Amino acid sequence: MALWTKPPTKLLSGKIMAFTPTRYDTYDFANRRHIGPSPAEMEEMLKVVGVPSLEALIDETVPQAIRQSTPLSWAPMTEHALLDKLREVQKKNQVMTSLIGQGYYGTATPPVIQRNILENPAWYTAYTPYQPEIAQGRLEALLNYQTMVADLTGLPVANASLLDESTAAAEAMMMAHRASKSKAQAFFVDLNLHPQTVDVLETRAAPFGITIVKGQPDEMLPDQVFGAIFQYPGTYGHVRDFTDYIAMLHAAGGIAVMATDLLALCLLKEPGAMGADIAVGSAQRFGVPMGYGGPHAAFMACRDALKRTMPGRIVGVSIDARGNKAYRLALQTREQHIRREKATSNVCTAQALLAVMASFYAVFHGPMGLRAIAERVHFNAVRLHDALVAAGADVAPQAYFDTITVRVGVGQMGIMAAARQNGLNFRKVGEGRVGISVDELTDDDVIARVLAAFGISDPPPAGTHLGFPEEMLRETDYLTHPVFHMNRAESEMMRYMRRLSDRDLALDRAMIPLGSCTMKLNAAAEMAPLTWHRFNSLHPFVPADQAGGYAEMIEDLTAKLCEITGYDAFSMQPNSGAQGEYAGLMTIAAYHRSRGDTQRDVCLIPMSAHGTNPASAAMAGMKVVVVKSAPNGDVDIEDFAAKAAAAGDTLAACMITYPSTHGVFEETVKTICQITHEHGGQVYLDGANMNALVGLVRPGECGSDVSHLNLHKTFAIPHGGGGPGMGPIGVKAHLAPFLPGHSETDGKPGAVSAAPYGSASVLLISWAYCLMMGGAGLAQATRVAILNANYIAARLRASYPILFMGNRGRVAHECILDTRPFADVGVTVDDIAKRLIDNGFHAPTMSWPVAGTLMVEPTESETKAELDRFIAALEAIRAEVRDVAEGRISAEDSPLRHAPHTVEDLVAEWDRPYSREQGCFPPGAFRVDKYWPPVGRVDNAYGDRNLVCTCPPLEAWAAE
Numbered sequence: 025m026a027l028w029t030k031p032p033t034k035l036l037s038g039k040i041m042a043f044t045p046t047r048y049d050t051y052d053f054a055n056r057r058h059i060g061p062s063p064a065e066m067e068e069m070l071k072v073v074g075v076p077s078l079e080a081l082i083d084e085t086v087p088q089a090i091r092q093s094t095p096l097s098w099a100p101m102t103e104h105a106l107l108d109k110l111r112e113v114q115k116k117n118q119v120m121t122s123l124i125g126q127g128y129y130g131t132a133t134p135p136v137i138q139r140n141i142l143e144n145p146a147w148y149t150a151y152t153p154y155q156p157e158i159a160q161g162r163l164e165a166l167l168n169y170q171t172m173v174a175d176l177t178g179l180p181v182a183n184a185s186l187l188d189e190s191t192a193a194a195e196a197m198m199m200a201h202r203a204s205k206s207k208a209q210a211f212f213v214d215l216n217l218h219p220q221t222v223d224v225l226e227t228r229a230a231p232f233g234i235t236i237v238k239g240q241p242d243e244m245l246p247d248q249v250f251g252a253i254f255q256y257p258g259t260y261g262h263v264r265d266f267t268d269y270i271a272m273l274h275a276a277g278g279i280a281v282m283a284t285d286l287l288a289l290c291l292l293k294e295p296g297a298m299g300a301d302i303a304v305g306s307a308q309r310f311g312v313p314m315g316y317g318g319p320h321a322a323f324m325a326c327r328d329a330l331k332r333t334m335p336g337r338i339v340g341v342s343i344d345a346r347g348n349k350a351y352r353l354a355l356q357t358r359e360q361h362i363r364r365e366k367a368t369s370n371v372c373t374a375q376a377l378l379a380v381m382a383s384f385y386a387v388f389h390g391p392m393g394l395r396a397i398a399e400r401v402h403f404n405a406v407r408l409h410d411a412l413v414a415a416g417a418d419v420a421p422q423a424y425f426d427t428i429t430v431r432v433g434v435g436q437m438g439i440m441a442a443a444r445q446n447g448l449n450f451r452k453v454g455e456g457r458v459g460i461s462v463d464e465l466t467d468d469d470v471i472a473r474v475l476a477a478f479g480i481s482d483p484p485p486a487g488t489h490l491g492f493p494e495e496m497l498r499e500t501d502y503l504t505h506p507v508f509h510m511n512r513a514e515s516e517m518m519r520y521m522r523r524l525s526d527r528d529l530a531l532d533r534a535m536i537p538l539g540s541c542t543m544k545l546n547a548a549a550e551m552a553p554l555t556w557h558r559f560n561s562l563h564p565f566v567p568a569d570q571a572g573g574y575a576e577m578i579e580d581l582t583a584k585l586c587e588i589t590g591y592d593a594f595s596m597q598p599n600s601g602a603q604g605e606y607a608g609l610m611t612i613a614a615y616h617r618s619r620g621d622t623q624r625d626v627c628l629i630p631m632s633a634h635g636t637n638p639a640s641a642a643m644a645g646m647k648v649v650v651v652k653s654a655p656n657g658d659v660d661i662e663d664f665a666a667k668a669a670a671a672g673d674t675l676a677a678c679m680i681t682y683p684s685t686h687g688v689f690e691e692t693v694k695t696i697c698q699i700t701h702e703h704g705g706q707v708y709l710d711g712a713n714m715n716a717l718v719g720l721v722r723p724g725e726c727g728s729d730v731s732h733l734n735l736h737k738t739f740a741i742p743h744g745g746g747g748p749g750m751g752p753i754g755v756k757a758h759l760a761p762f763l764p765g766h767s768e769t770d771g772k773p774g775a776v777s778a779a780p781y782g783s784a785s786v787l788l789i790s791w792a793y794c795l796m797m798g799g800a801g802l803a804q805a806t807r808v809a810i811l812n813a814n815y816i817a818a819r820l821r822a823s824y825p826i827l828f829m830g831n832r833g834r835v836a837h838e839c840i841l842d843t844r845p846f847a848d849v850g851v852t853v854d855d856i857a858k859r860l861i862d863n864g865f866h867a868p869t870m871s872w873p874v875a876g877t878l879m880v881e882p883t884e885s886e887t888k889a890e891l892d893r894f895i896a897a898l899e900a901i902r903a904e905v906r907d908v909a910e911g912r913i914s915a916e917d918s919p920l921r922h923a924p925h926t927v928e929d930l931v932a933e934w935d936r937p938y939s940r941e942q943g944c945f946p947p948g949a950f951r952v953d954k955y956w957p958p959v960g961r962v963d964n965a966y967g968d969r970n971l972v973c974t975c976p977p978l979e980a981w982a983a984e
């Protein structure tokens with residue numbers, strides 16, 4: 025039978041019949057990519073919520089007084105048109121062979137990694153592994169990353185990534201500040217550091233009164249500094265042995281940091297062997313494209329004694345309920361929430377996905393392969409060096425790995441231009457030199473073109489002598505663990521990646537209802553351009569005329585974000601939300617300073633704020649004053665007014681989150697802004713909850729002065745298992761002159777990230793999202809996000825008390841389920857979170873902002889069917905709690921306490937007072953496509969007591 029028969033247009037009688045075209049609006053279709061419930065489902069959901077229309081629900085939820093004055097203006101685009109547009113825009117980027125170096129290098133992403141990791145939603149849509157039972161795959165990959173970093177740097181402990189090399193250096197400086205025995209308040213900065221790192225160090229040092237002392241290593245006065253940072257190899261290529269400098273520093277009680285390069289360390293003596301305390305750097309050249317600045321993973325490794333002060337996340341090894349090996353985040357998991365302004369750093373989101381890619385690059389090549397790449401890079405540098413010297417050029421340094429500089433004097437512009445004629449970018453070094461960094465992609469053709477730029481026509485054969493003294497050769501092994509020695513047939517690689525991703529629960533399997541995290545769809549069309557050559561191959565410091573496509577994208581995205589937020593200007597530099605908070609507060613501080621208000625240093629922060637808020641305020645040199653919450657969860661306005669008045673002319677800022685972290689549109693937001701302004705302070709509105717505002721409310725119109733947006737929440741950038749992210753900040757016009765500068769763009773101070781536009785390439789995702797949705801589509805997404813949350817609240821209200829409903833009994837885009845009453849019968853919030861895994865779900869946000877509760881944020885992306893599956897799961901869990909409460913089973917024996925159930929549980933002897941069926945297949949769990957957690961409940965305390973942060977020993981691996 026034909027699937028489709030064209031309706032006859034002519035009846036036999038000869039009369040013309042009216043033809044009704046099928047309604048299939050491609051724009052709707054594009055929006056439906058993001059909006060889960062169908063129109064018919066929405067009708068049903070509105071009935072359950074008890075409102076006649078979506079508009080009526082919004083009227084009951086979002087206070088009229090803050091609704092935006094005009095709708096968003098731009099039209100939607102179909103996926104097809106979007107991809108066409110992106111193809112046109114990318115043509116405006118010109119890809120040259122960039123030999124600029126300075127922390128960014130050409131690299132070959134193995135296609136097996138690109139396809140199976142970077143382009144695979146099982147990896148990129150995963151959330152940060154706070155729930156270890158559903159994250160064993162990415163935890164193993166991150167442990168491989170830590171092992172790789174620890175091995176190559178020669179230091180025993182490494183973390184699971186930081187944001188970029190420059191911010192990692194700043195984190196190391198602060199670690200040194202905490203750990204140093206020296207009382208000095210100065211930090212020595214080697215002038216061979218990448219300039220962008222020096223800038224970020226200066227920005228970060230200022231609020232703490234740390235003086236940055238710059239000089240050549242032999243100018244360091246060890247007893248006048250609490251620590252020092254050296255670059256190895258240096259930004260201009262120098263390979264030096266820092267052993268003696270480090271010994272001098274240690275003798276004076278100081279801490280030694282080395283910024284280094286993983287590929288160089290495959291050949292060169294490692295920082296650990298020189299006595300370094302901390303090593304930092306970027307893992308970009310391990311298979312992660314430059315992407316015009318990012319995202320890439322930075323790394324940090326340190327001596328064992330410093331591990332408890334290390335920022336960021338550390339994966340550790342622990343055991344599960346059966347005593348089997350299980351991975352988990354160790355030590356300071358979400359430490360900001362515990363220590364708040366006393367936290368050691370504000371790093372929350374980092375660069376997990378890129379760290380995973382880099383770790384697989386090491387698995388793919390193994391130690392021999394990496395060494396071969398390092399040798400090839402080095403001998404190409406030697407070849408260039410020798411050819412230039414033979415031609416009479418003044419080439420430096422004498423000891424180098426991959427980078428040399430050539431004195432060209434007044435001919436600098438001419439040589440740079442000749443290079444460009446040959447499709448190359450050299451680095452401009454001072455007024456009379458050019459820098460050349462070779463990389464994995466440098467081949468005979470590139471060598472010939474480089475030499476041609478200097479008028480040398482006969483490239484010599486590959487060099488075979490070392491370009492550094494033999495004593496600098498590395499003597500220790502690295503990557504000895506079997507994972508780096510597996511059979512590297514692509515089938516094996518592909519299957520290893522698949523095995524790991526199968527252990528995890530990401531958005532490609534189920535809704536991830538994490539409050540304050542906005543786990544929405546990351547649509548395929550938005551992700552596509554990330555791997556296009558003309559977007560991903562640009563060095564961040566190429567001349568502007570080679571990045572016209574990026575400029576157009578950033579300009580248009582900026583305009584759209586301004587229209588969405590009501591701000592006047594944006595900085596795209598911050599590469600995480602917390603980094604945005606910090607940048608925003610630093611902008612406020614600079615504004616106050618410009619007006620002579622240097623005494624303004626108090627920052628009012630409500631008790632319910634996200635932990636990164638107080639941590640960022642402390643990093644910006646502000647004193648945190650905590651404001652109470654009223655019983656209904658709102659900011660206690662009287663307390664706020666009193667504390668603002670007490671601060672008086674020392675009030676620098678307040679930081680509020682809107683809608684509040686309790687998931688409610690507080691009616692008093694304008695009053696809070698007004699009080700702050702009356703006392704001369706500035707309002708920082710944390711934009712992490714923008715998913716409840718876009719198209720309906722503009723923070724700028726409510727009286728706020730600055731906000732960061734978590735583009736990895738509201739604007740469709742995937743969470744990547746803990747990063748990448750982007751946290752650009754929007755400001756009102758009066759703050760625009762104080763936004764972060766960058767030495768490679770406007771030359772202004774205040775850089776907060778290594779690259780001028782942060783992790784620029786992922787901005788494409790947010791831009792594509794805005795373009796496809798159109799203004800009206802974005803507003804509709806907000807409405808549906810609010811509908812989905814209210815639907816869940818309405819359906820679950822009978823089973824779980826819902827905390828903090830607004831005045832009219834509505835929640836915003838998330839709702840808090842109160843599970844504290846169950847503690848009386850011995851059921852914890854942990855039990856419920858783990859039981860949800862059996863039902864096939866990632867737990868909601870646990871114990872934040874209120875301990876013992878679950879915060880659910882469904883987002884607009886989830887369909888009614890998925891919401892219903894989730895609701896059924898939570899209702900079944902409620903029934904199990906009732907079984908405990910009514911004495912039918914004890915909490916200890918209940919499926920709640922034994923959750924999550926593994927295959928091993930299923931097949932082992934069964935002596936539990938509930939059935940296998942109930943244990944393993946509760947409502948919500950799919951019969952055929954059941955998600956089985958690879959481990960049972962993980963023992964957190966055991967992991968912290970027995971800290972292991974690198975791959976477990978060979979025997980454990982072999983046993984597996």
Ligand SMILES: Cc1ncc(COP(=O)(O)O)c(C=O)c1O
Nearest residue numbers: 372373540600601602634712749
């Ligand atoms: C309310 C709020 N503010 C700030 C942040 C920090 O964002 P990021 O993790 O990108 O640093 C978060 C992230 O979870 C958040 O929920």
